[in-house]
Each structure stands twice: as structure tokens, then as C-alpha cells.
Amino acid sequence: MSGRDARAPKDVAWRRAAPLLLAAPLLLFMLAFYAVPVATMLMRSVSDPVWSLSHYAGLADDAVFQKVFWNTLYTSVIVTLGALLLGYPVALALVRTRRWAPLILILILLPFWTSVLVRSYAWMVLMGRHGLINEALLAAGLLERPLRILNTPLATQIAMIHILLPYMILPIANALRQIDPSLARAASGVLLVFVLALGFYITPAMVGGPREITLSMLIAQQVDQLNWGYAATLSAVLLATALAIIAACYRLPGIGNAFRMNTR
Amino acid sequence: MTAARFLPATVVGLILLFLAFPIVVVVVVSFSSATYLTFPPPAFDLRWYSAYFGSEDWLRPTWLSLWVAAATVVLATLLGTLAALGIARLPRALRVVAAGLILSPLIVPVIVVAIGIYYAFSRYGLVGSPIGLVLAHTCLAVPFVVTSVSASLAGMDPRLEQAALSLGATPGGTFFQVTLPLIRPGVLVGALFAFITSFDELVVALFLSGSGAVTLPRRMWDDLRFQIDPTIAAVSTLTIVLTVLLMGCAHLLRRRAERIRTA
Numbered sequence: 058m059s060g061r062d063a064r065a066p067k068d069v070a071w072r073r074a075a076p077l078l079l080a081a082p083l084l085l086f087m088l089a090f091y092a093v094p095v096a097t098m099l100m101r102s103v104s105d106p107v108w109s110l111s112h113y114a115g116l117a118d119d120a121v122f123q124k125v126f127w128n129t130l131y132t133s134v135i136v137t138l139g140a141l142l143l144g145y146p147v148a149l150a151l152v153r154t155r156r157w158a159p160l161i162l163i164l165i166l167l168p169f170w171t172s173v174l175v176r177s178y179a180w181m182v183l184m185g186r187h188g189l190i191n192e193a194l195l196a197a198g199l200l201e202r203p204l205r206i207l208n209t210p211l212a213t214q215i216a217m218i219h220i221l222l223p224y225m226i227l228p229i230a231n232a233l234r235q236i237d238p239s240l241a242r243a244a245s246g247v248l249l250v251f252v253l254a255l256g257f258y259i260t261p262a263m264v265g266g267p268r269e270i271t272l273s274m275l276i277a278q279q280v281d282q283l284n285w286g287y288a289a290t291l292s293a294v295l296l297a298t299a300l301a302i303i304a305a306c307y308r309l310p311g312i313g314n315a316f317r318m319n320t321r
Numbered sequence: 322m323t324a325a326r327f328l329p330a331t332v333v334g335l336i337l338l339f340l341a342f343p344i345v346v347v348v349v350v351s352f353s354s355a356t357y358l359t360f361p362p363p364a365f366d367l368r369w370y371s372a373y374f375g376s377e378d379w380l381r382p383t384w385l386s387l388w389v390a391a392a393t394v395v396l397a398t399l400l401g402t403l404a405a406l407g408i409a410r411l412p413r414a415l416r417v418v419a420a421g422l423i424l425s426p427l428i429v430p431v432i433v434v435a436i437g438i439y440y441a442f443s444r445y446g447l448v449g450s451p452i453g454l455v456l457a458h459t460c461l462a463v464p465f466v467v468t469s470v471s472a473s474l475a476g477m478d479p480r481l482e483q484a485a486l487s488l489g490a491t492p493g494g495t496f497f498q499v500t501l502p503l504i505r506p507g508v509l510v511g512a513l514f515a516f517i518t519s520f521d522e523l524v525v526a527l528f529l530s531g532s533g534a535v536t537l538p539r540r541m542w543d544d545l546r547f548q549i550d551p552t553i554a555a556v557s558t559l560t561i562v563l564t565v566l567l568m569g570c571a572h573l574l575r576r577r578a579e580r581i582r583t584a
Binding site: 167300 | 336340400404406407409426456524545
């Protein structure tokens with residue numbers, strides 16, 4: 058086939074169709090095994106047991122939901138602020154020093170590449186009744202009896218800040234590296250951490266308090282009890298909250314890149 | 322901005338310690354001779370590693386996780402690379418819709434994805450089956466492949482493909498001899514991310530594993546509910562070593578690809 062032949066009508070049609078044909082297998086795969094399943098599940102929020110908005114109306118005077126929802130938002134705010142406070146100086150150091158940058162990067166990436174499960178387990182080891190923190194404080198004579206740190210809201214906050222810190226540092230460092238560092242670009246770290254924090258499940262379940270549960274934990278609990286209508290409603294609320302926050306921030310230039318970052 | 326210069330290095334050092342210390346503790350505890358978690362360990366011992374390698378209860382989930390991750394890599398890399406090639410050439414409106422669907426697992430809370438898939442798969446009999454895990458993990462892994470390959474494609478000079486075509490190469494030949502070698506680092510990085518995404522995945526596995534397809538993270542989770550035995554520290558250390566090796570490769574590959582692109 059020569060370049061001139063490529064302009065033949067049959068070829069033009071093929072050129073138009075080829076991109077769609079290449080993308081089609083993945084698009085169909087994701088529709089079948091991801092989008093349709095999630096959408097069907099979410100439909101249960103309005104179709105279970107009969108078509109109505111009663112599940113959503115019920116949330117207005119659902120004390121459990123409201124407590125859990127505010128706890129989830131509160132935890133995300135605290136974690137985002139904590140990660141910003143700890144992340145900004147590190148991002149600055151990463152950009153400003155030439156000599157230490159490789160070491161700093163390794164110390165950020167090492168925990169970043171470790172799974173959330175393993176990092177949450179590490180905090181269980183550190184914060185337990187006979188964990189490292191208590192043993193050290195007892196040995197130093199600062200405590201008489203071990204402190205209860207594990208299974209408290211504080212434990213969730215500390216472990217989540219630890220897990221999400223790299224997501225804050227890397228976008229801020231990227232923004233600072235630009236010739237004209239824009240606040241909006243740096244803010245993508247804040248948005249990313251906040252949205253990820255909203256959906257946290259493993260860490261609060263492992264190290265958090267038994268009564269301070271997150272929306273994700275409540276959803277899992279409801280599925281275990283086969284309350285699909287209620288679980289779907291909570292899922293829709295969680296998803297809508299995350300999307301609303303992203304949509305509100307998306308107009309800021311540079312923010313759109315927050316979710317393209319695939320350094321993990 | 323000049324204040325940044327005087328930012329005490331100790332503050333940054335302490336924050337970095339906070340980042341790395343928990344990982345170091347897990348590694349150190351895994352080599353402890355003590356049955357209980359004491360720090361520093363009384364003596365060096367490999368007993369928790371021999372406990373892991375001697376237990377079918379740990380090895381079976383490990384093999385399953387490796388198997389599921391390998392299958393996920395094949396499926397996600399194949400579908401993701403083809404899609405990335407197509408999406409780059411789609412009309413803008415279609416491209417936005419397709420990219421939106423493919424990248425959405427990055428922002429949809431994973432519990433919502435997990436229970437949605439569980440809801441559907443329980444009807445198809447895919448709960449407690451490795452196939453179900455592979456299908457679900459592929460959806461979670463594909464965004465990494467597509468972004469990685471797309472980045473490689475964006476950095477590629479389109480004239481190279483046009484030159485090959487105008488010199489008489491077939492579209493297939495052009496792909497295998499020109500395009501693929503140029504985007505290979507992006508494909509490899511995507512494959513490595515897909516592997517780790519599946520190998521470390523827990524939330525979907527909590528719902529889909531059932532009793533027939535228990536993955537390694539799922540086995541660790543079940544164990545943590547009842548006891549904190551240093552065997553988990555040994556397993557954790559092994560997974561840390563594996564992920565750090567693979568992610569380190571991905572990092573170096575991408576750095577090299579960026580250098581070639583900007584050279």
C-alpha cells in the first residue's frame with residue numbers, strides 16, 4: 058500500500074473506524090464487568106423494594122448515616138490538613154536541594170509503593186497496647202500505664218496521613234518545579250488526598266475506633282446484612298460527594314491533572 | 322520564598338522518618354526471634370520466614386495472588402494498549418467519553434466498585450472464583466496501562482509512523498516495527514502497575530474471594546482479625562521487597578523513556 062492509495066475511499070472509511078475498533082474491546086469489557094454492575098447496584102437505591110426515593114428521603118432523619126457521614130468528612134478534612142502540613146515542607150525540600158533529592162525521593166516512594174494493608178498493619182504494630190510507641194514511652198518513664206492509641210480516631214488519622222502523604226508531596230513538588238508555580242496546580246494534591254480519604258475502608262477498619270466508622274465501612278456492613286437498597290443509597294451518596302468535590306475544583310487550571318498522576 | 326532556605330532540615334528529616342519508619346519496623350520485626358512483638362528484637366531469627374514457607378495455608382493464597390496478577394497483567398496490558406492506540410485517534414467528543422469510562426476507577430471509591438461487581442458477579446457465579454477476581458482486577462488496573470501507554474504515544478513523533486506508511490509498510494508492519502518499539506517502555510510500565518494493582522488489591526477480594534479464591538491480602542486480613550503473629554511481618558516484608566523491586570523497575574523505565582523523549 059502506498060501513501061497515495063491511503064486516500065482511496067475504502068481506506069478513509071477504515072481509518073475512521075480503526076480507532077473505535079481498537080478501543081472497543083476495552084470499552085465493552087469495562088461496560089460489562091464494571092460500569093453496568095456498578096450502575097445496576099446503584100439502581101437498587103431507587104428500586105428496592107419498590108420504585109421510590111424513600112431511601113434518600115430516609116437519610117434526612119437517619120442518625121446513624123448522619124453521624125457516619127460527618128465523621129467521614131471530618132476525618133478527610135483532618136487528614137488533608139495533616140498531609141498538607143507535613144507534605145509541603147518535604148515537597149519544598151525535594152525541589153530545593155539537589156544533593157538530597159534522590160534520598161528524599163526514595164524515602165517518599167518506599168512507603169508509597171507498599172500496600173495500604175501492609176502500612177496499616179505497620180501502624181497496628183506501632184500503636185498497639187504493647188506496641189513500639191507505648192513501650193518507648195514506658196521505658197522513658199513518660200507513662201505509667203500504656204496509652205490506648207490503637208482503635209481510636211487518632212490512630213485512623215495518623216495512619217491515613219501516613220498513607221496519603223506521598224499523594225500530597227508529589228503533585229506539590231511537581232507544581233513547585235514549574236517555572237511559574239501556580240497555586241491551583243499545587244492544590245491538586247489537596248484535592249487528590251481529600252477525595253481518596255473519603256473512600257478509605259481498610260485503614261479505619263484495621264486501626265480505627267469501633268464506633269467512629271466511615272461511610273465505606275457502613276456500606277460494607279450493610280452489604281453483609283444484605284440491605285442492598287440502603288447500601289446502594291449510601292454508595293450513591295459517597296460517589297456523589299466525591300464527584301461534587303472534583304467538579305467544584307475542576308475549573309481551577311491544572312487540577313485536571315491530579316488524576317492523571319500514575320506514580321501511584 | 323526566601324524563608325524556604327532557612328526551613329529547618331530537622332523538620333523535613335522528622336517527617337521523612339515518619340514516612341519510612343513504619344516500613345522499617347515491619348521489616349525488623351519479621352527477623353525477630355520473639356513470639357511477641359518486642360522492639361528491638363532480642364535476637365535475629367528466620368523462624369517467621371520458615372513458618373511462612375512451611376505453611377500451605379500461606380503458600381496457596383500466594384500462588385493464587387501471583388496467578389491472578391499474571392492473568393490481570395495479560396488482559397489489562399492487551400486491552401489497555403489497544404485502547405490507548407485507538408483513543409489517541411478518536412474524535413474529541415468520543416475521546417472524552419471513552420477516557421472518562423476507562424479512567425473512572427481511579428476516582429470512584431473502591432468500596433462502590435467492589436460491591437457493584439460483587440452484586441453482579443454473585444449472579445453469574447463468579448464469587449469465589451479466580452476468574453471473577455481477574456475480571457475485576459483488570460478493570461482496576463486498566464487506567465494505569467492506558468495512562469502510561471498514552472503518555473508514550475503523546476511523546477512519539479507521528480511523522481515516524483507516516484514515514485513508514487508512505488514507504489510502503491502495511492499498517493500491521495508499521496505497528497510492530499515502528500510504533501510498538503517506541504511505546505514499549507510505556508507498555509512495560511503499565512504492565513508492572515497492573516501487576517501490583519492486582520497483587521496488592523484487598524477491597525474487591527474481600528467480597529469476591531468467598532472461600533474458594535482466597536488471595537494473599539485476603540489471607541493477611543483474615544489473620545489480622547485474630548492475631549498479630551510475626552508471620553504477617555515476614556509476609557509483609559516479602560511483598561514489600563517484591564513491590565519495591567517492580568515499582569523501582571517501572572520508575573527507572575519511565576525516567577529513561579522521559580530522557581529519550583526530551584533528548
